[in-house]
Amino acid sequence: MKKWKLSNKKEVLKAKIFKYFTVDVESEVTHKKGTFDIIASFDWVNILALNKAGQFILVKQYRAGTDSITYEFAAGGMEIGEEPLVSAKRELLEETGHTSSNWSHMLSVDVNPAFMVNKCHFFLAQDATKTTDQSLDHLEEIEIIYKSKDEVLNMLDSGEISHSLVALGLNHYFRHN
Amino acid sequence: MKKWKLSNKKEVLKAKIFKYFTVDVESEVTHKKGTFDIIASFDWVNILALNKAGQFILVKQYRAGTDSITYEFAAGGMEIGEEPLVSAKRELLEETGHTSSNWSHMLSVDVNPAFMVNKCHFFLAQDATKTTDQSLDHLEEIEIIYKSKDEVLNMLDSGEISHSLVALGLNHYFRHN
Numbered sequence: 001m002k003k004w005k006l007s008n009k010k011e012v013l014k015a016k017i018f019k020y021f022t023v024d025v026e027s028e029v030t031h032k033k034g035t036f037d038i039i040a041s042f043d044w045v046n047i048l049a050l051n052k053a054g055q056f057i058l059v060k061q062y063r064a065g066t067d068s069i070t071y072e073f074a075a076g077g078m079e080i081g082e083e084p085l086v087s088a089k090r091e092l093l094e095e096t097g098h099t100s101s102n103w104s105h106m107l108s109v110d111v112n113p114a115f116m117v118n119k120c121h122f123f124l125a126q127d128a129t130k131t132t133d134q135s136l137d138h139l140e141e142i143e144i145i146y147k148s149k150d151e152v153l154n155m156l157d158s159g160e161i162s163h164s165l166v167a168l169g170l171n172h173y174f175r176h177n
Numbered sequence: 178m179k180k181w182k183l184s185n186k187k188e189v190l191k192a193k194i195f196k197y198f199t200v201d202v203e204s205e206v207t208h209k210k211g212t213f214d215i216i217a218s219f220d221w222v223n224i225l226a227l228n229k230a231g232q233f234i235l236v237k238q239y240r241a242g243t244d245s246i247t248y249e250f251a252a253g254g255m256e257i258g259e260e261p262l263v264s265a266k267r268e269l270l271e272e273t274g275h276t277s278s279n280w281s282h283m284l285s286v287d288v289n290p291a292f293m294v295n296k297c298h299f300f301l302a303q304d305a306t307k308t309t310d311q312s313l314d315h316l317e318e319i320e321i322i323y324k325s326k327d328e329v330l331n332m333l334d335s336g337e338i339s340h341s342l343v344a345l346g347l348n349h350y351f352r353h354n
Contacts (some may be wrong), residue, residue, distance in 0.1 A: 001246055001320055004239045013190055013197070015214045017292060020192065025241055027318050034316045036241040037192045039216075062181045063290035064202055064213040069178055070290045109341040113240035113247045115194060120341060139211045141204050143178055164286040164297060164345055171348035 002028050009038075017041060017077070040117040045088040046075040048106065048169050049098060049125040056152045057128060059095055060143040071145065071155060072166045084108070084121040092125055096144050097132045100125035107172055111165075122169045179205050186215075194218060194254070217294040222265040223252040225283065225346050226275060226302040233329045234305060236272055237320040248322065248332060249343045251275075261285070261298040269302055273321050274309045277302035284349055288342075299346045 008024040018041040026033040049057040058071045074095040078087040085103060092098055106122040136142060147155065155161045156170050186200040195218040203210040226234040235248045251272040255264040262280060269275055283299040313319060324332065332338045333347050 001237060001239070001318070003244065003246060004241065004318075006241065006244065012192075015189075015197065015199075016212070017214050020190070020197065022192075023241060025316070027239070030318050032316055032318060035193065036316075037194050038242060060178060062178070062204070064181065064183065064200060065215060065292045065294055066287050066290040067180065067183065068290060069180060070287075072290075107344070108336070109344050110243050110247075110339045111341050113243040113245060113249075113340050115242045117242055139202070139209055139213070141178070141181075141207050141209060159285070162287045163290050164288050164342060167284070167286050168341055168345040168348060171345060171352050175348050175352045 004028070037115050038117060039115055042077045042079070043084065043087075043118045044075060044077055044111070044120040044165075045084055045091055046120055046122050046165055046169050047073050047088050047092045047125055048122065048173055049074060049092055049096070049100065049128045051098070051146065052127050052129065053146075055146040055148055057092075057096055057098055058145040058147055058152070060145050061141060066162075070163060071161050072163050073169065075165070085123065088121070088123040088125070092128070093132070094135045094137075095140070095142050096128075097130050097134050098125075098128040099131045100128040102126040106169065109168070120165055122172070124173070181205070214292050215294060216292055219254045219256070220261065220264075220295050221252060221254055221288070221297040221342075222261055222268055223297055223299045223342055223346050224250050224265050224269045224302055225299065225350055226251060226269055226273070226277065226305045228275070228323065229304050229306065230323075232323040232325055234269075234273055234275055235322040235324055235329070237322050238318060243339075247340060248338050249340050250346065252342070262300065265298070265300040265302070269305070270309070271312045271314075272317070272319050273305075274307050274311050275302075275305040276308045277305040279303040283346065286345070297342055299349070301350070 013020045021038040074092045076091040108121045190197045198215040251269045253268040285298045
């Protein structure tokens with residue numbers, strides 16, 4: 001098996017949070033050929049934060065994709081030139097006003113290799129404390145929610161926590177802890 | 178916290194595997210307002226299949242999003258009017274030629290509530306056997322790979338398995354098994 005040959009990559013559209021490209025592809029093995037969709041975004045970070053009481057710090061917010069109110073972790077897109085850990089610290093601070101001096105990298109994944117370019121980097125922030133107010137973007141409205149590990153596990157298994165990336169972070173965490 | 182008010186939903190573009198919409202949003206609490214991106218696809222299915230020897234049945238293929246060759250599970254988009262289990266049986270058969278009489282639903286998640294409409298449904302197919310040849314789409318070139326549970330766990334923890342949804346399915350599986 002070999003990587004396919006790409007050619008004629010075209011930026012079709014620049015949306016608010018991604019660019020959409022098409023690219024012509026051809027297998028050098030079977031000579032199948034066609035055109036694929038590509039969505040390019042900056043990498044994302046997702047922060048599993050625990051306070052000193054061992055509670056997870058969740059963010060509750062309205063999400064337009066599913067037209068629903070979700071429970072997630074502080075998360076967001078990296079900015080140009082940022083290292084993932086810097087982005088993670090910034091997003092946790094902006095969305096929850098919490099800081100931590102106990103950070104560790106959990107895992108990084110490709111969001112969807114079939115048609116998405118970007119990665120998601122997961123960090124664990126332990127012993128987090130609220131040191132300031134939220135500093136929200138003009139389209140963010142976020143409630144901070146504290147839940148015990150048992151409560152979060154129940155929310156995961158009941159489907160109340162439904163975001164695939166949050167579910168990945170939690171399943172990874174609970175597999176190891 | 179309340180759901181935001183949506184208006185003026187517009188289909189901007191129909192790509193090969195998704196439609197892209199914009200929608201105007203307004204919070205009825207803080208009266209923040211703006212426009213969000215929405216990507217709509219059919220729901221996806223992802224099949225963790227094990228053969229009678231207890232090996233996972235992986236698919237190895239080129240993926241244009243990351244321009245790389247990946248290890249994943251048989252997976253794909255649901256067709257109109259299909260139930261998720263029907264889609265899962267169809268995708269496992271088409272991509273690997275395997276069937277199973279021992280299916281169970283593992284979990285369903287929202288792929289990305291922030292801007293994606295669709296869900297991903299995970300199924301476990303045990304005691305799968307190869308009953309026919311692959312039946313691949315005109316843009317699929319897929320190698321079938323058998324790996325023991327220990328090998329797959331190593332591939333997950335080393336990052337060789339990097340697709341976020343495959344990693345979610347596996348972390349969920351290994352948390353419970």
